[in-house]
Amino acid sequence: MxxxxxxxxxxxxxxxxxxxxxxxxxxxxxxxxxxxxxPFRLYxxxxxxxxxxxxxxxxxxxxNKRVIERLYLSRARVAEKEGALSVEEFMEEAMGDLPxxxxxxxxxxxxxxxxxLNRIYATDFFKMEVAPYRxxxxxxxxxxxxxxxxxxxxxxxxxxxxxVKVKEHEGSLAMYDYDAERLYFITPQGRLExxxxxxxxxxxNPGKTHLMVRIEKVANAYFMNDQDAFYAxxxxxxxxSRESLMRYRKKRLKLDLPAPSxxxxxxx
Numbered sequence: 260m261x262x263x264x265x266x267x268x269x270x271x272x273x274x275x276x277x278x279x280x281x282x283x284x285x286x287x288x289x290x291x292x293x294x295x296x297x298p299f300r301l302y303x304x305x306x307x308x309x310x311x312x313x314x315x316x317x318x319x320x321x322x323n324k325r326v327i328e329r330l331y332l333s334r335a336r337v338a339e340k341e342g343a344l345s346v347e348e349f350m351e352e353a354m355g356d357l358p359x360x361x362x363x364x365x366x367x368x369x370x371x372x373x374x375x376l377n378r379i380y381a382t383d384f385f386k387m388e389v390a391p392y393r394x395x396x397x398x399x400x401x402x403x404x405x406x407x408x409x410x411x412x413x414x415x416x417x418x419x420x421x422x423v424k425v426k427e428h429e430g431s432l433a434m435y436d437y438d439a440e441r442l443y444f445i446t447p448q449g450r451l452e453x454x455x456x457x458x459x460x461x462x463x464n465p466g467k468t469h470l471m472v473r474i475e476k477v478a479n480a481y482f483m484n485d486q487d488a489f490y491a492x493x494x495x496x497x498x499x500s501r502e503s504l505m506r507y508r509k510k511r512l513k514l515d516l517p518a519p520s521x522x523x524x525x526x527x
Contacts, residue, residue: 262514264455267507268499271459272440277308280438282421286311289318296321298371298403308439309451316370316406316419319358323368324380327354328396331384350384360417362410370406370414372399407449415445425471426478433478435470442474444481461500473498 277283286305293299293314299321302314330353334346344352359366368380376395379386386392395402406414412432416424422434422443430447442455455477458465473496480488493499 262507262511264507265453267510268456268459268503269454271461271503271506272456273458273460273462275438275440275458277439282308282311282315282438286315286318289322290314292318292321296400296403298400307454308436308441309443309454312415312420312422312436313407316414319419320369320371320406323357323359326357327368327380327384328387330354331387335384335388346384347382358418360410360413360419362413367410370410370419371403373402373404373409376402411447411449412445414449415443423471425474426482428478428482431482433474433481435474437470442477444478457498459500459503461502462497463500466497 290303293303299317302310302317305311305314327350331346331350334349334353354368357368359368360370361367362374365374365377366381367374367377369377372380376392379392379395387396412430415422415434416427416432420434421438422436425433425435425442427433431452432443432445434443434445435441436443440457442457444452444455446452457474458467473492476492476496477489477498480486480492490504494501494504
């Protein structure tokens with residue numbers, strides 16, 4: 260693989276608290292939920308923080324599915340008393356804290372299901388007790404789809420992750436991971452294009468305040484494929500040390516590689 264800035268900075272990254280952070284902890288405590296479903300087993304052993312992000316999306320979706328089913332079935336079997344909330348009102352209130360994302364003004368609570376099936380978990384709850392949808396309560400592996408292909412980048416800009424949107428450009432997203440201290444560039448198809456690690460070992464006393472304004476300059480340069488602005492913003496905003504960038508450039512010269520280009524980096 261050709262030497263690129265993304266892999267180089269990943270190797271130079273200083274240690275952070277990601278392994279003890281909320282997302283890593285959430286995965287370690289709940290990953291067993293993935294093992295019960297064949298389509299999800301490849302997400303059981305994430306290698307990177309972004310992989311953990313993807314796995315946690317699925318875990319939160321599984322939890323949503325179970326919670327919504329239990330809420331509805333328990334409420335539907337209780338006779339409505341005078342003055343009590345209707346099933347619809349009860350569900351809306353009870354589901355208020357569940358993660359979701361909006362798609363064409365519809366709330367998506369179970370992103371590994373299609374849009375049509377998601378309506379059952381958002382509004383058409385009664386179908387849970389009607390064939391053929393009743394089987395979704397127990398045996399649903401056959402209707403699981405790849406949520407990242409189906410929903411694309413929008414899934415990462417939602418309550419299913421702890422990522423923060425820095426910039427959107429022609430359907431692509433730049434999302435910052437505070438725990439991992441990485442900027443992810445995600446394609447419209449929901450795939451990771453590049454992961455940019457900040458705060459390398461040579462960066463002395465790295466400042467971590469007002470990050471969104473600082474990182475946005477990097478994202479703008481990336482999407483404009485402006486190589487000079489990209490490297491200049493990494494330095495001026497003290498996200499990467501001058502020493503590491505010099506090491507990177509010397510290494511490329513030693514290997515007799517052409518001058519780096521963001522387009523080349525993206526097509527690695």
